[in-house]
Amino acid sequence: NAGVTQTPKFRILKIGQSMTLQCTQDMNHNYMYWYRQDPGMGLKLIYYSVGAGITDKGEVPNGYNVSRSTTEDFPLRLELAAPSQTSVYFCASSYSGQGSNQPQHFGDGTRLSIL
Amino acid sequence: KQEVTQIPAALSVPEGENLVLNCSFTDSAIYNLQWFRQDPGKGLTSLLLIQSSQREQTSGRLNASLDKSSGRSTLYIAASQPGDSATYLCAALSGGGADGLTFGKGTHLIIQP
Numbered sequence: 001n002a003g004v005t006q007t008p009k010f011r012i013l014k015i016g017q018s019m020t021l022q023c024t025q026d027m028n029h030n031y032m033y034w035y036r037q038d039p040g041m042g043l044k045l046i047y048y049s050v051g052a053g054i055t056d057k058g059e060v061p062n063g064y065n066v067s068r069s070t071t072e073d074f075p076l077r078l079e080l081a082a083p084s085q086t087s088v089y090f091c092a093s094s095y096s097g098q099g100s101n102q103p104q105h106f107g108d109g110t111r112l113s114i115l
Numbered sequence: 116k117q118e119v120t121q122i123p124a125a126l127s128v129p130e131g132e133n134l135v136l137n138c139s140f141t142d143s144a145i146y147n148l149q150w151f152r153q154d155p156g157k158g159l160t161s162l163l164l165i166q167s168s169q170r171e172q173t174s175g176r177l178n179a180s181l182d183k184s185s186g187r188s189t190l191y192i193a194a195s196q197p198g199d200s201a202t203y204l205c206a207a208l209s210g211g212g213a214d215g216l217t218f219g220k221g222t223h224l225i226i227q228p
Contacts, residue, residue, distance in 0.1 A: 004158075033215050042119065042204065042218030043159075058215055090158060103149055103161035104216060 002026050006091050006107035013081045013114050021076040021110050023091030031094045032074040033104065034058075034066065036087040043090060049074055081114045088112070117142045117209050121219035129227050130197060136190040136222045138205030143183045149216065150179050150190050151204040159204065163190070195226045 007022045025032065030051045035043040035058075045058030049068040063085055065077045074093075078085060089110045095102040118141045128134055140148070147166045151159040163172045163179040165188065171180040178191040192199060202223050206216035 035215070035218075040220065042220045043206075043216070044218075045215035048215050092159075101147065101164065101166050103164045105161070106151075106158040108158040 004091055004093055004105050004107035006089075006110050008110060009108065010111045011113070013078075013112065015081060015083065015114060017081050018077070018079050019081070021078075021089055021091075021112070023074045023076070023107060024072050025074075025091075025093040025105070026072065027093060027095075027105065028071060029093035029095050029105070030071065031096060031104075032068065033092040033094075034064075034074070034076045035090045035092065036060065037090060037109075038087050046076065046089075078112075083114045086112060086114045117145075117207055117217040119205055119207055119217050119219040121203075121205050121222050123222060124220065125223040125225075127225040127227060128195060130195060132195050133191070133193050134195055134224075136192070136203050136205075136224070138188040138190070138219055140186045140188075140207045140217075142207075142209055143186050145183065145207045145209045147208045148179075148181055148188050149206045149208065150177075150188075151206065153202045153204055153221070162203075197226045197228050200224055200226045 004025045033048045034046040037043045044060045047066040049055045055066050091107045092104040094104045120139045122137045149164045150162045165172045165181040176193040181188045202221040204221045206218045
């Protein structure tokens with residue numbers, strides 16, 4: 001069972017470069033999320049999507065963009081990488097959002113360093 | 116804005132002890148509260164989910180309780196084992212515009228053999 005798959009697992013970027021973090025899930029979940037986790041901190045929500053074609057900002061969206069063209073995929077794009085974006089990025093999915101009794105399923109994360 | 120706090124930040128106990136991890140949240144209007152386990156360099160694994168209408172959930176040696184009125188949840192681990200060593204994260208699902216979880220910073224647990 002693949003679950004939530006994130007690629008790449010590790011990446012080093014130079015300041016100003018751009019990249020896309022990939023996330024795909026095979027559980028037919030309609031809700032998908034992107035979080036970042038800084039050392040010693042809890043996860044913070046960047047963007048979320050309630051279904052294909054629908055996305056919305058979370059707590060820390062600045063510097064990021066997302067798209068949701070299919071149910072399975074939810075890529076996160078960094079346009080101009082900055083040192084403050086050095087973090088571990090987690091993608092998650094769930095069957096539904098508010099009021100749900102279904103937990104969120106997480107990928108293994110992408111460890112990103114901006115130098 | 117929902118805020119989640121976990122106490123203690125770190126805990127080290129001998130194998131076999133029963134232990135309690137604490138989680139508090141500021142906004143009692145939650146939909147559910149979830150406990151996760153995170154191993155070093157890994158993603159999060161869901162342990163227990165308590166809906167807002169429930170008081171507790173149990174899975175094996177784990178028991179999670181929820182008291183919405185006081186804004187508290189506890190995770191009870193019975194007969195701890197070295198394999199329980201990990202970081203435990205508490206997260207609340209609530210409204211307010213962002214349809215995602217609000218996480219605490221976690222409790223880093225070490226079980227000494």
